[in-house]
Amino acid sequence: MTAAPYADANTGYEPIDDTARKEFETQGFLLLRNVLTEDHRAALEEAMDRVYAEEGERGTHKPDGTLHLLGFLTRDPLFGQLLDHGxxxxxxxxxxxxxxxxxxxxxxxxxxxxxxxxxPIWGWHQDGYRQNSDPEVNGQPELPRPMFSLKIAYVISDLAETNRGATLVVPGSHLSNSFARPQGEWDGVTRPEGALEITANPGDAFIFDRRLWHSRSQNVSDVTRKMLFVGYTYRWIRPLDDMPYEESGEWFQGLTPVQRQIAGASPSTANRWGINWNGYIDDEIPVRKELKTRGLLDRSIPYLR
Ligand SMILES: O=C(O)CCC(=O)C(=O)O
Ligand SMILES: [Fe+2]
Structure with missing residues:
Protein backbone atom coordinates (compact mmCIF):
# COMPACT_ATOMS: atom_id res chain seq x y z
CA MET A 1 0.00 0.00 0.00
CA THR A 2 1.41 3.38 -0.92
CA ALA A 3 0.54 6.47 1.02
CA ALA A 4 -0.81 9.40 -0.96
CA PRO A 5 2.29 11.42 -1.87
CA TYR A 6 0.72 14.84 -1.29
CA ALA A 7 -0.50 16.15 2.04
CA ASP A 8 -4.21 16.95 2.14
CA ALA A 9 -6.27 18.86 4.63
CA ASN A 10 -8.91 16.14 4.31
CA THR A 11 -8.73 12.39 4.90
CA GLY A 12 -11.71 11.85 2.61
CA TYR A 13 -13.94 10.86 5.53
CA GLU A 14 -15.11 14.22 6.80
CA PRO A 15 -18.88 14.20 6.27
CA ILE A 16 -20.20 17.00 4.11
CA ASP A 17 -22.65 19.36 5.76
CA ASP A 18 -26.34 19.79 5.02
CA THR A 19 -25.73 23.14 3.32
CA ALA A 20 -23.45 21.53 0.75
CA ARG A 21 -25.87 18.63 0.22
CA LYS A 22 -28.80 21.03 -0.22
CA GLU A 23 -26.88 23.23 -2.64
CA PHE A 24 -25.88 20.21 -4.70
CA GLU A 25 -29.44 18.96 -4.73
CA THR A 26 -30.86 22.30 -5.89
CA GLN A 27 -28.06 23.52 -8.19
CA GLY A 28 -26.82 20.19 -9.55
CA PHE A 29 -23.18 21.10 -8.95
CA LEU A 30 -20.74 22.50 -6.41
CA LEU A 31 -17.56 24.45 -6.92
CA LEU A 32 -14.85 23.07 -4.63
CA ARG A 33 -12.00 25.48 -4.04
CA ASN A 34 -8.35 24.48 -3.47
CA VAL A 35 -8.75 20.71 -3.55
CA LEU A 36 -5.19 20.30 -4.85
CA THR A 37 -2.08 21.78 -3.29
CA GLU A 38 0.11 23.60 -5.79
CA ASP A 39 2.72 20.79 -5.68
CA HIS A 40 0.04 18.18 -6.31
CA ARG A 41 -1.49 20.19 -9.16
CA ALA A 42 1.91 20.73 -10.76
CA ALA A 43 2.74 17.01 -10.52
CA LEU A 44 -0.60 16.13 -12.13
CA GLU A 45 0.07 18.63 -14.90
CA GLU A 46 3.48 17.09 -15.52
CA ALA A 47 1.91 13.62 -15.77
CA MET A 48 -0.76 15.03 -18.12
CA ASP A 49 1.86 16.62 -20.33
CA ARG A 50 3.68 13.29 -20.57
CA VAL A 51 0.48 11.46 -21.52
CA TYR A 52 -0.37 14.21 -24.01
CA ALA A 53 3.04 13.75 -25.67
CA GLU A 54 2.64 9.95 -25.71
CA GLU A 55 -0.76 10.29 -27.34
CA GLY A 56 0.72 12.71 -29.87
CA GLU A 57 3.24 10.00 -30.84
CA ARG A 58 0.35 7.57 -31.26
CA GLY A 59 -1.51 10.05 -33.44
CA THR A 60 -4.61 10.30 -31.27
CA HIS A 61 -4.75 14.10 -31.02
CA LYS A 62 -7.48 15.76 -33.04
CA PRO A 63 -6.22 17.97 -35.90
CA ASP A 64 -6.46 21.06 -33.66
CA GLY A 65 -4.32 19.36 -30.99
CA THR A 66 -7.23 18.56 -28.68
CA LEU A 67 -6.98 15.38 -26.61
CA HIS A 68 -10.00 13.75 -24.95
CA LEU A 69 -8.56 10.56 -23.45
CA LEU A 70 -10.98 8.12 -21.85
CA GLY A 71 -10.02 5.74 -19.02
CA PHE A 72 -6.86 7.73 -18.25
CA LEU A 73 -6.52 6.83 -14.56
CA THR A 74 -4.26 3.85 -15.17
CA ARG A 75 -1.73 5.98 -17.04
CA ASP A 76 0.09 7.15 -13.90
CA PRO A 77 0.17 6.12 -10.22
CA LEU A 78 -0.60 9.74 -9.37
CA PHE A 79 -3.85 9.53 -11.34
CA GLY A 80 -4.76 6.38 -9.38
CA GLN A 81 -4.48 8.37 -6.16
CA LEU A 82 -7.32 10.59 -7.37
CA LEU A 83 -9.75 7.66 -6.99
CA ASP A 84 -10.35 8.63 -3.35
CA HIS A 85 -8.65 12.01 -3.14
CA GLY A 86 -9.61 13.34 0.31
CA PRO A 120 -21.10 25.18 -34.94
CA ILE A 121 -21.84 22.08 -32.89
CA TRP A 122 -24.54 22.45 -30.24
CA GLY A 123 -22.86 20.71 -27.32
CA TRP A 124 -25.47 20.88 -24.56
CA HIS A 125 -26.26 17.51 -23.04
CA GLN A 126 -26.90 15.46 -19.93
CA ASP A 127 -24.46 12.61 -19.33
CA GLY A 128 -25.53 8.98 -19.26
CA TYR A 129 -26.77 8.36 -22.83
CA ARG A 130 -29.70 5.91 -22.54
CA GLN A 131 -30.05 6.72 -18.85
CA ASN A 132 -31.98 9.68 -20.21
CA SER A 133 -34.38 7.46 -22.13
CA ASP A 134 -34.63 3.94 -20.75
CA PRO A 135 -35.72 4.54 -17.15
CA GLU A 136 -39.40 5.13 -16.62
CA VAL A 137 -40.40 7.20 -13.58
CA ASN A 138 -43.96 6.45 -12.44
CA GLY A 139 -45.11 6.70 -16.07
CA GLN A 140 -44.58 10.46 -15.97
CA PRO A 141 -42.08 11.66 -18.58
CA GLU A 142 -41.59 15.03 -16.89
CA LEU A 143 -40.41 13.57 -13.58
CA PRO A 144 -36.62 13.70 -13.17
CA ARG A 145 -34.85 10.38 -13.63
CA PRO A 146 -32.38 9.17 -11.01
CA MET A 147 -28.95 10.78 -10.78
CA PHE A 148 -27.10 7.46 -11.27
CA SER A 149 -23.69 9.15 -11.56
CA LEU A 150 -21.72 12.24 -10.69
CA LYS A 151 -18.40 13.58 -11.81
CA ILE A 152 -15.47 15.49 -10.35
CA ALA A 153 -13.77 17.92 -12.72
CA TYR A 154 -10.27 18.94 -11.61
CA VAL A 155 -9.09 22.29 -12.93
CA ILE A 156 -5.38 21.94 -13.77
CA SER A 157 -4.79 25.03 -15.92
CA ASP A 158 -5.87 28.57 -15.09
CA LEU A 159 -9.56 28.96 -15.91
CA ALA A 160 -10.08 32.11 -13.86
CA GLU A 161 -10.74 34.18 -16.99
CA THR A 162 -13.68 33.55 -19.29
CA ASN A 163 -13.35 32.18 -22.83
CA ARG A 164 -10.69 29.64 -21.91
CA GLY A 165 -12.90 26.71 -22.85
CA ALA A 166 -14.45 26.21 -19.41
CA THR A 167 -17.49 24.02 -18.88
CA LEU A 168 -20.86 25.76 -19.19
CA VAL A 169 -23.77 24.69 -16.99
CA VAL A 170 -27.32 25.80 -16.30
CA PRO A 171 -27.68 25.68 -12.50
CA GLY A 172 -30.73 23.73 -11.41
CA SER A 173 -31.31 22.19 -14.86
CA HIS A 174 -30.61 18.65 -13.60
CA LEU A 175 -34.24 18.35 -12.57
CA SER A 176 -35.45 18.93 -16.14
CA ASN A 177 -35.54 16.13 -18.67
CA SER A 178 -35.62 18.55 -21.58
CA PHE A 179 -33.69 21.66 -22.54
CA ALA A 180 -34.69 24.47 -24.87
CA ARG A 181 -32.54 24.87 -27.95
CA PRO A 182 -32.48 28.12 -29.93
CA GLN A 183 -34.85 28.08 -32.88
CA GLY A 184 -33.28 27.66 -36.30
CA GLU A 185 -29.54 27.61 -36.96
CA TRP A 186 -27.40 28.14 -33.84
CA ASP A 187 -24.77 30.89 -34.23
CA GLY A 188 -22.16 29.10 -32.08
CA VAL A 189 -22.02 32.01 -29.62
CA THR A 190 -25.42 32.57 -28.04
CA ARG A 191 -25.74 30.80 -24.73
CA PRO A 192 -28.95 29.42 -23.26
CA GLU A 193 -30.71 31.49 -20.63
CA GLY A 194 -29.19 30.97 -17.21
CA ALA A 195 -25.93 29.51 -18.57
CA LEU A 196 -22.95 29.89 -16.28
CA GLU A 197 -19.32 29.47 -17.30
CA ILE A 198 -17.46 27.68 -14.49
CA THR A 199 -14.41 29.87 -14.17
CA ALA A 200 -12.01 28.53 -11.53
CA ASN A 201 -8.44 28.64 -10.35
CA PRO A 202 -5.86 25.93 -10.94
CA GLY A 203 -6.27 23.43 -8.10
CA ASP A 204 -10.04 23.95 -7.82
CA ALA A 205 -12.60 21.36 -8.86
CA PHE A 206 -16.31 21.11 -9.39
CA ILE A 207 -18.61 18.18 -8.86
CA PHE A 208 -21.75 17.75 -10.94
CA ASP A 209 -24.82 15.58 -11.17
CA ARG A 210 -24.79 13.80 -14.55
CA ARG A 211 -28.28 15.17 -15.27
CA LEU A 212 -27.06 18.78 -15.14
CA TRP A 213 -27.32 20.25 -18.64
CA HIS A 214 -23.78 21.23 -19.62
CA SER A 215 -21.55 21.92 -22.58
CA ARG A 216 -17.94 22.40 -23.48
CA SER A 217 -17.05 25.85 -24.71
CA GLN A 218 -14.61 27.06 -27.30
CA ASN A 219 -11.14 27.98 -26.06
CA VAL A 220 -10.62 31.33 -27.74
CA SER A 221 -7.82 32.40 -25.35
CA ASP A 222 -4.10 31.80 -25.72
CA VAL A 223 -3.98 29.43 -22.70
CA THR A 224 -4.17 25.64 -23.13
CA ARG A 225 -7.02 24.25 -21.08
CA LYS A 226 -6.17 21.19 -18.98
CA MET A 227 -8.78 19.24 -17.02
CA LEU A 228 -9.12 15.82 -15.39
CA PHE A 229 -12.61 14.33 -15.02
CA VAL A 230 -13.40 11.39 -12.73
CA GLY A 231 -16.93 10.00 -12.95
CA TYR A 232 -18.44 7.75 -10.28
CA THR A 233 -21.46 5.50 -10.50
CA TYR A 234 -22.99 2.49 -8.78
CA ARG A 235 -21.26 -0.86 -8.96
CA TRP A 236 -24.31 -2.34 -10.64
CA ILE A 237 -23.94 -0.07 -13.67
CA ARG A 238 -21.52 -1.16 -16.38
CA PRO A 239 -18.30 0.71 -17.20
CA LEU A 240 -18.32 3.24 -20.00
CA ASP A 241 -14.58 3.34 -20.68
CA ASP A 242 -12.02 0.75 -21.41
CA MET A 243 -9.63 1.17 -18.48
CA PRO A 244 -7.32 -1.82 -18.79
CA TYR A 245 -5.09 -2.90 -15.91
CA GLU A 246 -3.77 -6.17 -14.52
CA GLU A 247 -4.62 -6.89 -10.90
CA SER A 248 -1.07 -8.25 -10.58
CA GLY A 249 0.38 -5.12 -12.22
CA GLU A 250 2.22 -2.27 -10.56
CA TRP A 251 -0.58 0.30 -10.93
CA PHE A 252 -3.25 -1.85 -9.24
CA GLN A 253 -0.86 -3.18 -6.62
CA GLY A 254 -0.10 0.40 -5.58
CA LEU A 255 -3.75 1.01 -4.68
CA THR A 256 -5.38 0.79 -1.25
CA PRO A 257 -8.46 -1.47 -0.81
CA VAL A 258 -10.76 1.56 -1.16
CA GLN A 259 -8.99 2.64 -4.33
CA ARG A 260 -9.28 -0.90 -5.70
CA GLN A 261 -13.03 -0.80 -5.21
CA ILE A 262 -13.21 2.58 -6.95
CA ALA A 263 -10.99 1.32 -9.78
CA GLY A 264 -13.75 -1.19 -10.45
CA ALA A 265 -12.19 -4.39 -9.12
CA SER A 266 -14.59 -7.11 -10.24
CA PRO A 267 -16.85 -5.08 -12.53
CA SER A 268 -18.59 -8.27 -13.65
CA THR A 269 -20.71 -8.58 -10.53
CA ALA A 270 -22.03 -6.30 -7.83
CA ASN A 271 -21.85 -9.21 -5.42
CA ARG A 272 -18.14 -9.86 -5.16
CA TRP A 273 -18.26 -8.79 -1.54
CA GLY A 274 -21.79 -10.01 -0.97
CA ILE A 275 -24.98 -7.95 -1.10
CA ASN A 276 -27.94 -10.31 -0.90
CA TRP A 277 -31.71 -10.32 -1.41
CA ASN A 278 -32.24 -10.79 2.30
CA GLY A 279 -30.57 -7.51 3.18
CA TYR A 280 -27.19 -9.02 4.00
CA ILE A 281 -24.33 -6.67 3.14
CA ASP A 282 -20.73 -7.76 3.46
CA ASP A 283 -18.95 -5.41 5.82
CA GLU A 284 -15.74 -5.97 3.87
CA ILE A 285 -16.83 -3.76 0.96
CA PRO A 286 -13.94 -1.31 1.32
CA VAL A 287 -15.69 2.06 1.23
CA ARG A 288 -18.52 0.77 3.42
CA LYS A 289 -15.96 -0.65 5.85
CA GLU A 290 -14.21 2.72 6.13
CA LEU A 291 -17.51 4.52 6.74
CA LYS A 292 -18.73 1.97 9.26
CA THR A 293 -15.46 1.99 11.19
CA ARG A 294 -15.75 5.75 11.48
CA GLY A 295 -19.44 5.69 12.46
CA LEU A 296 -20.45 7.43 9.24
CA LEU A 297 -23.26 5.12 8.10
CA ASP A 298 -26.05 7.62 8.66
CA ARG A 299 -29.35 5.74 8.66
CA SER A 300 -31.33 8.85 7.84
CA ILE A 301 -29.78 8.86 4.35
CA PRO A 302 -30.78 5.75 2.33
CA TYR A 303 -27.51 5.46 0.39
CA LEU A 304 -25.54 5.70 3.63
CA ARG A 305 -27.29 2.78 5.30
O1 LIG B 1 -15.06 19.32 -21.17
C1 LIG B 1 -16.09 19.83 -20.70
O2 LIG B 1 -16.12 20.99 -20.34
C2 LIG B 1 -17.34 19.05 -20.58
C3 LIG B 1 -17.09 17.64 -20.53
C4 LIG B 1 -18.31 16.85 -20.35
O3 LIG B 1 -19.27 16.96 -21.05
C5 LIG B 1 -18.36 15.91 -19.25
O4 LIG B 1 -17.39 15.84 -18.49
O5 LIG B 1 -19.35 15.19 -19.11
FE1 LIG C 1 -20.85 15.60 -20.36
Whole structure:
Protein backbone atom coordinates (compact mmCIF):
# COMPACT_ATOMS: atom_id res chain seq x y z
CA MET A 1 0.00 0.00 0.00
CA THR A 2 1.41 3.38 -0.92
CA ALA A 3 0.54 6.47 1.02
CA ALA A 4 -0.81 9.40 -0.96
CA PRO A 5 2.29 11.42 -1.87
CA TYR A 6 0.72 14.84 -1.29
CA ALA A 7 -0.50 16.15 2.04
CA ASP A 8 -4.21 16.95 2.14
CA ALA A 9 -6.27 18.86 4.63
CA ASN A 10 -8.91 16.14 4.31
CA THR A 11 -8.73 12.39 4.90
CA GLY A 12 -11.71 11.85 2.61
CA TYR A 13 -13.94 10.86 5.53
CA GLU A 14 -15.11 14.22 6.80
CA PRO A 15 -18.88 14.20 6.27
CA ILE A 16 -20.20 17.00 4.11
CA ASP A 17 -22.65 19.36 5.76
CA ASP A 18 -26.34 19.79 5.02
CA THR A 19 -25.73 23.14 3.32
CA ALA A 20 -23.45 21.53 0.75
CA ARG A 21 -25.87 18.63 0.22
CA LYS A 22 -28.80 21.03 -0.22
CA GLU A 23 -26.88 23.23 -2.64
CA PHE A 24 -25.88 20.21 -4.70
CA GLU A 25 -29.44 18.96 -4.73
CA THR A 26 -30.86 22.30 -5.89
CA GLN A 27 -28.06 23.52 -8.19
CA GLY A 28 -26.82 20.19 -9.55
CA PHE A 29 -23.18 21.10 -8.95
CA LEU A 30 -20.74 22.50 -6.41
CA LEU A 31 -17.56 24.45 -6.92
CA LEU A 32 -14.85 23.07 -4.63
CA ARG A 33 -12.00 25.48 -4.04
CA ASN A 34 -8.35 24.48 -3.47
CA VAL A 35 -8.75 20.71 -3.55
CA LEU A 36 -5.19 20.30 -4.85
CA THR A 37 -2.08 21.78 -3.29
CA GLU A 38 0.11 23.60 -5.79
CA ASP A 39 2.72 20.79 -5.68
CA HIS A 40 0.04 18.18 -6.31
CA ARG A 41 -1.49 20.19 -9.16
CA ALA A 42 1.91 20.73 -10.76
CA ALA A 43 2.74 17.01 -10.52
CA LEU A 44 -0.60 16.13 -12.13
CA GLU A 45 0.07 18.63 -14.90
CA GLU A 46 3.48 17.09 -15.52
CA ALA A 47 1.91 13.62 -15.77
CA MET A 48 -0.76 15.03 -18.12
CA ASP A 49 1.86 16.62 -20.33
CA ARG A 50 3.68 13.29 -20.57
CA VAL A 51 0.48 11.46 -21.52
CA TYR A 52 -0.37 14.21 -24.01
CA ALA A 53 3.04 13.75 -25.67
CA GLU A 54 2.64 9.95 -25.71
CA GLU A 55 -0.76 10.29 -27.34
CA GLY A 56 0.72 12.71 -29.87
CA GLU A 57 3.24 10.00 -30.84
CA ARG A 58 0.35 7.57 -31.26
CA GLY A 59 -1.51 10.05 -33.44
CA THR A 60 -4.61 10.30 -31.27
CA HIS A 61 -4.75 14.10 -31.02
CA LYS A 62 -7.48 15.76 -33.04
CA PRO A 63 -6.22 17.97 -35.90
CA ASP A 64 -6.46 21.06 -33.66
CA GLY A 65 -4.32 19.36 -30.99
CA THR A 66 -7.23 18.56 -28.68
CA LEU A 67 -6.98 15.38 -26.61
CA HIS A 68 -10.00 13.75 -24.95
CA LEU A 69 -8.56 10.56 -23.45
CA LEU A 70 -10.98 8.12 -21.85
CA GLY A 71 -10.02 5.74 -19.02
CA PHE A 72 -6.86 7.73 -18.25
CA LEU A 73 -6.52 6.83 -14.56
CA THR A 74 -4.26 3.85 -15.17
CA ARG A 75 -1.73 5.98 -17.04
CA ASP A 76 0.09 7.15 -13.90
CA PRO A 77 0.17 6.12 -10.22
CA LEU A 78 -0.60 9.74 -9.37
CA PHE A 79 -3.85 9.53 -11.34
CA GLY A 80 -4.76 6.38 -9.38
CA GLN A 81 -4.48 8.37 -6.16
CA LEU A 82 -7.32 10.59 -7.37
CA LEU A 83 -9.75 7.66 -6.99
CA ASP A 84 -10.35 8.63 -3.35
CA HIS A 85 -8.65 12.01 -3.14
CA GLY A 86 -9.61 13.34 0.31
CA UNK A 87 -11.03 16.80 -0.43
CA UNK A 88 -13.26 15.47 -3.23
CA UNK A 89 -13.99 11.87 -2.19
CA UNK A 90 -15.97 13.04 0.84
CA UNK A 91 -18.49 14.50 -1.62
CA UNK A 92 -18.72 11.24 -3.56
CA UNK A 93 -19.82 9.04 -0.68
CA UNK A 94 -21.59 12.00 0.90
CA UNK A 95 -23.79 12.43 -2.17
CA UNK A 96 -23.91 8.92 -3.66
CA UNK A 97 -23.00 6.47 -0.91
CA UNK A 98 -20.45 3.66 -0.63
CA UNK A 99 -21.46 1.29 -3.43
CA UNK A 100 -19.60 3.20 -6.15
CA UNK A 101 -16.72 2.93 -8.61
CA UNK A 102 -15.40 4.91 -11.57
CA UNK A 103 -17.13 3.85 -14.77
CA UNK A 104 -15.81 6.78 -16.77
CA UNK A 105 -12.91 9.20 -16.51
CA UNK A 106 -11.15 11.44 -18.99
CA UNK A 107 -8.10 13.61 -19.44
CA UNK A 108 -8.68 16.71 -21.54
CA UNK A 109 -6.18 19.02 -23.14
CA UNK A 110 -7.62 21.80 -25.29
CA UNK A 111 -5.08 24.11 -26.92
CA UNK A 112 -6.24 27.54 -28.08
CA UNK A 113 -8.82 26.87 -30.77
CA UNK A 114 -9.78 30.31 -31.96
CA UNK A 115 -13.37 31.17 -32.79
CA UNK A 116 -15.60 28.37 -33.99
CA UNK A 117 -15.41 27.82 -37.76
CA UNK A 118 -17.79 25.92 -40.00
CA UNK A 119 -21.15 24.76 -38.74
CA PRO A 120 -21.10 25.18 -34.94
CA ILE A 121 -21.84 22.08 -32.89
CA TRP A 122 -24.54 22.45 -30.24
CA GLY A 123 -22.86 20.71 -27.32
CA TRP A 124 -25.47 20.88 -24.56
CA HIS A 125 -26.26 17.51 -23.04
CA GLN A 126 -26.90 15.46 -19.93
CA ASP A 127 -24.46 12.61 -19.33
CA GLY A 128 -25.53 8.98 -19.26
CA TYR A 129 -26.77 8.36 -22.83
CA ARG A 130 -29.70 5.91 -22.54
CA GLN A 131 -30.05 6.72 -18.85
CA ASN A 132 -31.98 9.68 -20.21
CA SER A 133 -34.38 7.46 -22.13
CA ASP A 134 -34.63 3.94 -20.75
CA PRO A 135 -35.72 4.54 -17.15
CA GLU A 136 -39.40 5.13 -16.62
CA VAL A 137 -40.40 7.20 -13.58
CA ASN A 138 -43.96 6.45 -12.44
CA GLY A 139 -45.11 6.70 -16.07
CA GLN A 140 -44.58 10.46 -15.97
CA PRO A 141 -42.08 11.66 -18.58
CA GLU A 142 -41.59 15.03 -16.89
CA LEU A 143 -40.41 13.57 -13.58
CA PRO A 144 -36.62 13.70 -13.17
CA ARG A 145 -34.85 10.38 -13.63
CA PRO A 146 -32.38 9.17 -11.01
CA MET A 147 -28.95 10.78 -10.78
CA PHE A 148 -27.10 7.46 -11.27
CA SER A 149 -23.69 9.15 -11.56
CA LEU A 150 -21.72 12.24 -10.69
CA LYS A 151 -18.40 13.58 -11.81
CA ILE A 152 -15.47 15.49 -10.35
CA ALA A 153 -13.77 17.92 -12.72
CA TYR A 154 -10.27 18.94 -11.61
CA VAL A 155 -9.09 22.29 -12.93
CA ILE A 156 -5.38 21.94 -13.77
CA SER A 157 -4.79 25.03 -15.92
CA ASP A 158 -5.87 28.57 -15.09
CA LEU A 159 -9.56 28.96 -15.91
CA ALA A 160 -10.08 32.11 -13.86
CA GLU A 161 -10.74 34.18 -16.99
CA THR A 162 -13.68 33.55 -19.29
CA ASN A 163 -13.35 32.18 -22.83
CA ARG A 164 -10.69 29.64 -21.91
CA GLY A 165 -12.90 26.71 -22.85
CA ALA A 166 -14.45 26.21 -19.41
CA THR A 167 -17.49 24.02 -18.88
CA LEU A 168 -20.86 25.76 -19.19
CA VAL A 169 -23.77 24.69 -16.99
CA VAL A 170 -27.32 25.80 -16.30
CA PRO A 171 -27.68 25.68 -12.50
CA GLY A 172 -30.73 23.73 -11.41
CA SER A 173 -31.31 22.19 -14.86
CA HIS A 174 -30.61 18.65 -13.60
CA LEU A 175 -34.24 18.35 -12.57
CA SER A 176 -35.45 18.93 -16.14
CA ASN A 177 -35.54 16.13 -18.67
CA SER A 178 -35.62 18.55 -21.58
CA PHE A 179 -33.69 21.66 -22.54
CA ALA A 180 -34.69 24.47 -24.87
CA ARG A 181 -32.54 24.87 -27.95
CA PRO A 182 -32.48 28.12 -29.93
CA GLN A 183 -34.85 28.08 -32.88
CA GLY A 184 -33.28 27.66 -36.30
CA GLU A 185 -29.54 27.61 -36.96
CA TRP A 186 -27.40 28.14 -33.84
CA ASP A 187 -24.77 30.89 -34.23
CA GLY A 188 -22.16 29.10 -32.08
CA VAL A 189 -22.02 32.01 -29.62
CA THR A 190 -25.42 32.57 -28.04
CA ARG A 191 -25.74 30.80 -24.73
CA PRO A 192 -28.95 29.42 -23.26
CA GLU A 193 -30.71 31.49 -20.63
CA GLY A 194 -29.19 30.97 -17.21
CA ALA A 195 -25.93 29.51 -18.57
CA LEU A 196 -22.95 29.89 -16.28
CA GLU A 197 -19.32 29.47 -17.30
CA ILE A 198 -17.46 27.68 -14.49
CA THR A 199 -14.41 29.87 -14.17
CA ALA A 200 -12.01 28.53 -11.53
CA ASN A 201 -8.44 28.64 -10.35
CA PRO A 202 -5.86 25.93 -10.94
CA GLY A 203 -6.27 23.43 -8.10
CA ASP A 204 -10.04 23.95 -7.82
CA ALA A 205 -12.60 21.36 -8.86
CA PHE A 206 -16.31 21.11 -9.39
CA ILE A 207 -18.61 18.18 -8.86
CA PHE A 208 -21.75 17.75 -10.94
CA ASP A 209 -24.82 15.58 -11.17
CA ARG A 210 -24.79 13.80 -14.55
CA ARG A 211 -28.28 15.17 -15.27
CA LEU A 212 -27.06 18.78 -15.14
CA TRP A 213 -27.32 20.25 -18.64
CA HIS A 214 -23.78 21.23 -19.62
CA SER A 215 -21.55 21.92 -22.58
CA ARG A 216 -17.94 22.40 -23.48
CA SER A 217 -17.05 25.85 -24.71
CA GLN A 218 -14.61 27.06 -27.30
CA ASN A 219 -11.14 27.98 -26.06
CA VAL A 220 -10.62 31.33 -27.74
CA SER A 221 -7.82 32.40 -25.35
CA ASP A 222 -4.10 31.80 -25.72
CA VAL A 223 -3.98 29.43 -22.70
CA THR A 224 -4.17 25.64 -23.13
CA ARG A 225 -7.02 24.25 -21.08
CA LYS A 226 -6.17 21.19 -18.98
CA MET A 227 -8.78 19.24 -17.02
CA LEU A 228 -9.12 15.82 -15.39
CA PHE A 229 -12.61 14.33 -15.02
CA VAL A 230 -13.40 11.39 -12.73
CA GLY A 231 -16.93 10.00 -12.95
CA TYR A 232 -18.44 7.75 -10.28
CA THR A 233 -21.46 5.50 -10.50
CA TYR A 234 -22.99 2.49 -8.78
CA ARG A 235 -21.26 -0.86 -8.96
CA TRP A 236 -24.31 -2.34 -10.64
CA ILE A 237 -23.94 -0.07 -13.67
CA ARG A 238 -21.52 -1.16 -16.38
CA PRO A 239 -18.30 0.71 -17.20
CA LEU A 240 -18.32 3.24 -20.00
CA ASP A 241 -14.58 3.34 -20.68
CA ASP A 242 -12.02 0.75 -21.41
CA MET A 243 -9.63 1.17 -18.48
CA PRO A 244 -7.32 -1.82 -18.79
CA TYR A 245 -5.09 -2.90 -15.91
CA GLU A 246 -3.77 -6.17 -14.52
CA GLU A 247 -4.62 -6.89 -10.90
CA SER A 248 -1.07 -8.25 -10.58
CA GLY A 249 0.38 -5.12 -12.22
CA GLU A 250 2.22 -2.27 -10.56
CA TRP A 251 -0.58 0.30 -10.93
CA PHE A 252 -3.25 -1.85 -9.24
CA GLN A 253 -0.86 -3.18 -6.62
CA GLY A 254 -0.10 0.40 -5.58
CA LEU A 255 -3.75 1.01 -4.68
CA THR A 256 -5.38 0.79 -1.25
CA PRO A 257 -8.46 -1.47 -0.81
CA VAL A 258 -10.76 1.56 -1.16
CA GLN A 259 -8.99 2.64 -4.33
CA ARG A 260 -9.28 -0.90 -5.70
CA GLN A 261 -13.03 -0.80 -5.21
CA ILE A 262 -13.21 2.58 -6.95
CA ALA A 263 -10.99 1.32 -9.78
CA GLY A 264 -13.75 -1.19 -10.45
CA ALA A 265 -12.19 -4.39 -9.12
CA SER A 266 -14.59 -7.11 -10.24
CA PRO A 267 -16.85 -5.08 -12.53
CA SER A 268 -18.59 -8.27 -13.65
CA THR A 269 -20.71 -8.58 -10.53
CA ALA A 270 -22.03 -6.30 -7.83
CA ASN A 271 -21.85 -9.21 -5.42
CA ARG A 272 -18.14 -9.86 -5.16
CA TRP A 273 -18.26 -8.79 -1.54
CA GLY A 274 -21.79 -10.01 -0.97
CA ILE A 275 -24.98 -7.95 -1.10
CA ASN A 276 -27.94 -10.31 -0.90
CA TRP A 277 -31.71 -10.32 -1.41
CA ASN A 278 -32.24 -10.79 2.30
CA GLY A 279 -30.57 -7.51 3.18
CA TYR A 280 -27.19 -9.02 4.00
CA ILE A 281 -24.33 -6.67 3.14
CA ASP A 282 -20.73 -7.76 3.46
CA ASP A 283 -18.95 -5.41 5.82
CA GLU A 284 -15.74 -5.97 3.87
CA ILE A 285 -16.83 -3.76 0.96
CA PRO A 286 -13.94 -1.31 1.32
CA VAL A 287 -15.69 2.06 1.23
CA ARG A 288 -18.52 0.77 3.42
CA LYS A 289 -15.96 -0.65 5.85
CA GLU A 290 -14.21 2.72 6.13
CA LEU A 291 -17.51 4.52 6.74
CA LYS A 292 -18.73 1.97 9.26
CA THR A 293 -15.46 1.99 11.19
CA ARG A 294 -15.75 5.75 11.48
CA GLY A 295 -19.44 5.69 12.46
CA LEU A 296 -20.45 7.43 9.24
CA LEU A 297 -23.26 5.12 8.10
CA ASP A 298 -26.05 7.62 8.66
CA ARG A 299 -29.35 5.74 8.66
CA SER A 300 -31.33 8.85 7.84
CA ILE A 301 -29.78 8.86 4.35
CA PRO A 302 -30.78 5.75 2.33
CA TYR A 303 -27.51 5.46 0.39
CA LEU A 304 -25.54 5.70 3.63
CA ARG A 305 -27.29 2.78 5.30
O1 LIG B 1 -15.06 19.32 -21.17
C1 LIG B 1 -16.09 19.83 -20.70
O2 LIG B 1 -16.12 20.99 -20.34
C2 LIG B 1 -17.34 19.05 -20.58
C3 LIG B 1 -17.09 17.64 -20.53
C4 LIG B 1 -18.31 16.85 -20.35
O3 LIG B 1 -19.27 16.96 -21.05
C5 LIG B 1 -18.36 15.91 -19.25
O4 LIG B 1 -17.39 15.84 -18.49
O5 LIG B 1 -19.35 15.19 -19.11
FE1 LIG C 1 -20.85 15.60 -20.36
Missing amino acids: PTFRYIWGLAGWNVYTHHNHLDVTPPQGPETGK
